[in-house]
Amino acid sequence: MSPTDTSEKNLESLIVQSLISEAGYVEGDSKDYDRDHAVDLIKLLEFLLSTQPQAVNQLGLDGEGLKLQQFLARLQGEIAKRGVIDVLRNGINHGPAHIDVFYGTPSPGNLKAAELFAANVFSVTRQLHYSKDETQLAFDLCLFINGLPIATFELKNSLTKQTVEDAVQQYKRDRNPRELLFQFGRCAVHFAVDDHEVRMCTHLQGKSSWFLPFNKGYDDGAGNPPNPNGIKTDYLWREILTREGLTDILETYAQVVQKKNEKTGRKKLEQIFPRYHQLDVVRKLLASAQHRGAGKRYLIQHSAGSGKSNSIAWLAHQLIGLERDGKTIFDSIIVVTDRRVLDKQIKDTIKQFAQVSATVGHAERSADLRQYLAGGKKIIITTVQKFPVVLKAIGDEHRGHSFAIIIDEAHSSQGGRTSAKMSMVLSKEGGEKEAETPEDRINRIMESRKMLSNASYFAFTATPKNKTLEIFGEAYMEGDDVKHRPFHSYTMKQAIQEGFILDVLKNYTPVDSYYRLVKKVEDDPEFDTKKAQKKLRRYVEHNEHAIKMKAEIMVDHFHDQVLAKKKIGGQARAMVITSGIALAIEYYHAISNYLIERKSPWQAIVAFSGEHEYGGQNVTEASLNGFASNKIPETFQDEPYRFLVVAEKFQTGYDEPLLHTMYVDKPLSSIKAVQTLSRLNRAHPQKHDTFVLDFFNDADTIMKAFEPYYRTTILSEETDPNKLHDLKADLDGYQVYNPQQVEHFVNLYLDGVDREKLDPILDTCVATYNEQLDEDGQIDFKSKAKGFIRTYGFLASILPFTNAEWEKLSIFLNFLTPKLPAPKEEDLSKGIIEAIDMDSYRVEVRSSIDIILEDKDGVVDPVPTSAGGHKPEPELDLLSNIIKAFNDQFGNIEWKDIDRIHKIISEEIPAKVSADKAYQNAMKNSDKQNARIEHDKALQRVIIELLNDQTELFKLFSDNPTFRKWLSDMNFLVTYNEATG
16 A cells, blocks of 8 residues: 655645536646637637537637637637636627627526536646747646636645745746736636645736735634645635636626726726635625625624725625525615725725626715615715715605615724714604604604614724624623624734735834923922923924924934835835824924935925914915825825825825835824824735834833734623613712703704703703802713713614613703813913923934734723713922923933942842841741742832932833843842841
8 A cells, every 4th residue: 555645746636636526627638728829729619619509600610720710819819908807707799799708607597597507617727738938837727617717726735845935936936927828817816825825816927926815814813724624725626616606706706907096197907806804704794694684783803904995895796686585685785984095995996896887876965875876876885974964865765775884994984973863864764753752752763873673784894992893793602791703804913924914013113202301480380290291291292303303313214224225125105193283294394304405305295184374374285295185195106205294194094005114203092003003014015014113102002002903802791781870870869950851851852942942951950060069070970971971872772672761861961061161170280381491302212123912812891881080189399390300201311320320229229128128027937939029029119219319220120121130130139148148
């Protein structure tokens, strides 16, 4: 008996046998391949003769003469012009005849269409000799449909010490893209495969060929899960490339799309083939919607840069014809995006994928939507900003229809009020009814706030918040807790490991700023410490000298570390993140001036909203840049622009693969940090890393922001609706209002009375608030009122029950809260900026670090329902002390008196630690291990005591683990040996 064959040839045989015996393919022969026209001529003629004999006779294709050559030349020309996908879908016209070269998926019950589909010849050819000039060259496998090549394969086997990467390199190095078979559009896809991974490419371009992963993912990361029934990658030929599976891809996913540069007018063709996670999520959503019908909710957590626009487009145009029990499930598909940059991108993408442009409408105004629904437009695209206006105007004749609402970036698109308006307009109940009692109207409002029973929601986001998870996520039990998770996830971890997006936390470099302020007034006034510290930080960071210095660091770094190292083949761009419009304009001028000073050929662009006063005149981004605002994305791709200075704009939803470096001078945390830094992660064939230079935040803050979204994000527990009972009881207890006032106000409001009849009720309650509550009571009441409104507005959309008292109180508080005056708060830090001056300023770029995220599911806590508070007492201190504390915190860290530091470390610290009572007891009454624990606690206390006098030492001990360990080890050795002899 011979041992198992583990060679590459064996993998080839395994795939071929599976396709033939399980997937309905037939085996082709390399000698049947016509190298002049890149077709399997035998299989093509076999198909045409069996399905269209009349056309074959009419065109004279049953011989080997001139007419056949003319037909093949026509076929080759059409594929070169339109691509093989379009030719398969639509056939070709030749002479007097139309020739179909493929028959698609038959509709249920259509026997003739089923027969034609069965007549398609799916074939697989081993070792295909493809070249006219180098006839010995062959690749491992080629799939054909009716003689037209669809997919090529290079196979490797890890057991023979070759991997998928070797297959990729073989395509790049040995497969000449000028060969007819490898030219653009000739094949739908090229696969590099081994027994662990699959990668794909849609356009071979030699060394520039871009292979993307086509893997299932494993443990929220790259690769594929263990397969108990065979090789890890056999899903490719057993699931994806079956006759039905491949037909579905060619009919509804694969596409040649046209991209146009709006500025230059240049057009570029790009061939699209779905990645595994895109195919998987769309197919699973369609199957679930078909099984469950309308009225369900789905949350899709797909990493930024993972191709959500295409996934949304594929989902939208396939939801149109989705049927259940012979009836269409959804009358209209509404795509809502919060990202203005993506609005046009999604519209264009859907139009190209849908193939029938008449089905797609872009609603700029409410009239557009009304017209589209009446005119039979099936997909309507709008922005969330326009959505409430659009929905308000839908006529009664459109209510009661079924809707699929696809929400892009769900966390920001699903505001409570917008959601309520959306639901009210689309709901079956519709508008006002005759003879409604106040109770009827209350119930209608409550139902309108709920997620609609006649709409399914498909919410896409990379960073789901707790509210998003609870509204759209799938509920499941874990112990006694009800948790929520996404329906489908393609995680940041998997996208990074697969190389589809870049890890923006590598090469994260914090920048320390050091300044020294001085008092410029003779007296020593008192100020509120916390507020003063914030003002001082803002004063220093916004100081003209500081901005100039940081701008020079940015420009020098970009030239010396990014451009000089030819990042992204010398095409790299940088973004500067600022904390406000004024600062963005200052940075824009500082960077522009320094670029001129350096005689640099590059320029900057500034981006902010609206008009702003600068230098005594009003300016806009267009007046500063010299071109229209809507041209910024395209212009930034062109020379000589390399810096984009932004205030809020372009921090979310901006997709620019050439963006390599980010300079941050703004506090970032939570989702905002993830979204902002993720602008850098878009992949590009020549992009291998990114760089963040952060003047404001530290690594710990950024790490905490990213951790919940590295893997699948889980909601730890559901929001407890009983919290609303507690909040209502607390609010009622203040007696600012009484139940009769709430009831009377709500009835008047629902009856649509004049405003003057509502205000007296509210004003009476405001008077009670002012006269009966002290300052802490006012703060607590107003905070709890806002908390009630926020929590009820969220819970009302998802609770399975209704509560009229909550609804009434919510309506009442929505009007009362804005009328409640905020407690007067004197600014006890006023005037501090006029009393100080900046003596020195410097910045120090620290070492670049890689922030490593913990490899576990991200967990977010539920929507907070607690509210209330009190006014904090200001902490007053002398100006001299505030300046000293500020300088101690941000001042020069270099040792000013090395001899003094040496004495503190060698004498004072050991003496103080030895005198610590807890440490003394541990040394006398316990073992060495417990003594060390008490020593470290004592050392920590001593270091904290040194904070005011020895800030440099304290900072080094806190920030430098190596120094901290050395000092701790040394001090313990000295003190323990002295005490124990």
